[in-house]
Amino acid sequence: MHGLGNDFIVLDARTAPLPPLTPAVVRALADRRTGIGCDQLVLLEPDDTHAFRMRIFNRDGSEVGACGNAARAVALLHGAPVTIATGGGPITLTPEAGGAAVDMGTPRFDxxxxxxxxxxxxxxxxxxxxxxxxxxxxxxxxxxxxxxxxxxxxxxxxxxxxxxxxxxxxxxxxxxxxxxxxxxxxxxxxxxxxxxxxxxxxxxxxxxxxxxxxxxxxxxxxxxxxxxxxxxxxxxxxxxxxxxxxxAAESFRGQFRWQDYAAPTGAHT
The missing domain is CATH 3.10.310.10 (Diaminopimelate Epimerase; Chain A, domain 1)
Structure with missing residues (x-):
């Protein structure tokens, strides 16, 4: 999926868990030459207090708390208004024609x-x-x-x-x-x-x-x-x-074998 060309791999683990998502696996999947390719990888998981949790990983494997473009993509994927958990706090997603509105919460300046x-x-x-x-x-x-x-x-x-x-x-x-x-x-x-x-x-x-x-x-x-x-x-x-x-938009859906990325070699290390 992508929001204005900021592109994401979205993995939906809300109903079925996935194997461990390590920084090395993220880097391997995000590689545009030998993987799928993305700016960020988005993982959707169950959450105890909200409808689900959105986790965001940069292509270098680091995890971050928020991503506005990814939030709009997830709103489109979910297809209904929803409040979800993120590392930066809860946000509310509302699908709209061709995209979404996202309540990103209150900015902090301290x-x-x-x-x-x-x-x-x-x-x-x-x-x-x-x-x-x-x-x-x-x-x-x-x-x-x-x-x-x-x-x-x-x-x-x-x-x-x-x-x-x-x-x-x-x-x-x-x-x-x-x-x-x-x-x-x-x-x-x-x-x-x-x-x-x-x-x-x-x-x-x-x-x-x-x-x-x-x-x-x-x-x-x-x-x-x-x-x-x-x-x-x-x-x-x-x-x-x-x-x-x-x-926001969906680019394509596909499948991959987790083991091909779980033990990366060469450029993935």
Whole structure:
């Protein structure tokens, strides 16, 4: 499945358990040359307090708490309104024509909730990397920093993204968003995703960037966020939950033999 070209392998273990999903198995499945290929792998499992749980693994094998594009894909797959558990907290999914609306919960701004390695003002952090400076830090189920620049497309994010992601300031690494104003209440956004790199779209990145723009007075809700893969619409009011609207699609269904990926060799190790 995919949301704006941000693509996922979705494994449904809600009614039948799967063998252990190790980081090595995730990397093997996510490999675009020798596996199935994806930006993230999504695992659906039973949950004691919600309809089910959605777990998200980046293609490097690391597990993360939230993924907005994956949430819309899962809403489409489930086919009915539902509240589910994620590592970043419960979210509510509502299928819509061609996609879904997702209540992503309330953003967090405290430095310890991002988390940062030490206390800083997260509204405009007094830090910078090669021309990118003073980002806002936000946690929307996973950590983000948002930079506003004149021309987001001109920023060498493939170079700066990994540098910022792995900076010691971010003990759990961080997603890097570079945004510019594209019109009234309209942002153009590029995202370096923690553990995945440059992707065609990032739902939590769009949420974080829209919230940052609203807090800074650069835009008013709702905000249209244009990513390389297409547009999302983000609604948010101070103190409330983030509501994301956007498309999702199923690409194909298939089968694979678990043992082919459970003991990866060569490029999978």
């Amino acid at each position: 430095w310890a909730a991002i988390p940062l390695a030490y206390p800083l003002d997260t509204f405009a952090m007094p830090v910078g990397w090669d021309g990118l400076a003073a980002p806002m830090a936000i946690n929307v189920g996973n950590p983000h920093v948002v930079f506003f620049v004149d021309d987001a497309a001109a920023v060498p994010l493939a170079t700066l993204g990994p540098m910022i992601e792995h900076d010691p300031l971010f003990p759990e690494r961080v997603n890097v968003n570079v945004a510019s104003l594209a019109g009234k209440d309209h942002l153009r956004l590029f995202v370096w995703e923690r553990g995945a790199g440059l992707t065609r779209a990032c739902g939590t990145g769009a949420c974080s960037s829209a919230v940052a723009a609203i807090r800074k007075g650069l835009a008013a809700s709702p905000v249209r966020v244009s990513l390389p893969g297409g547009d999302l619409v983000i609604t948010w009011q101070e103190g409330g939950s983030i509501l994301m609207h956007g498309p």
